[in-house]
Amino acid sequence: MLIGIGLPATIPGVKGPDILEWDRRADSGPFSSLRIIDRLVYPNFEPLVTLAAAAGGTRRIRLMSTILVAPLRNTGHLAKQAASLDALSGGRLTLRPGIGRRKDAFQAAPARFKNRGRLFKQQLEWMRCIWSGQSPADGLGTAGLQPIRSGGSEVLIGGYSPTAIQRVDVGEKVKPLEAAEIQPAFASWTALPRNNGRRMATLDSRASSKPSTAPFARTLLIRPRLTFEITIVLRDRRRRI
């Protein structure tokens, strides 16, 4: 099991140097990845910018967005930012895009809240197209960097619902495709393992019953990566925290 650690970038009052120190410690510790949360209407650090800073101060650890709300962002810019971050970090980026559920973020962006699921699917197609070096539209040049690995950075898509699982199929129209990089993942805050077993079973059954319309879909859904998140506080008996 891989153990990742969250960046304290959403904790009010945290300073930039504290986060950079956190990056350094995590890179030299037993952790496989650094994660960051995406919020817009909140006093937190922007995820891609923060991960870019982390890329400069680390050598080994993977850099992950723990749900990056894609429909809040311009697709071309997002694709290019992710490709740049992946290149700067030596291929250590894992992008976990999601549709988002906070209306206030869409008001603040501004972006359309309605139909964001459909937009998200289009964004995944568009980004994959850019990352694979193809022109995203007729008559345009390519917009991406030369990816570290074919098809661009690793992408995880979270969710339990059939709709979320179907989103891994977005690459069907984009060739060539490294779709094995897109995997469904779980994300939850404080859920306990006993609840998780049922959810995993649900996902497994949906995955196995899903029509295999594309070779990559079979590859993907036979073994979804299972990811979970828990929040902890280590109490120090010597002092209050």
Next chain:
Amino acid sequence: MTRSIPTSPQAIQERILAFAETGMDDLILWLCVPDPGQFERFTELVTKSPFRFEKSARKWL
């Protein structure tokens, strides 16, 4: 939610082991307090724990 947050090394270790036993590939831990002392204690806990973990970030490349 606050009550469900594990706070002792034993509780955290049990929670991690429980997730490992479910076949989890990837577990992300969020420390609520951005204090270097918290980080050090947690690193020590993970390093000394009986469960096996994989440090290599290159595994997925």
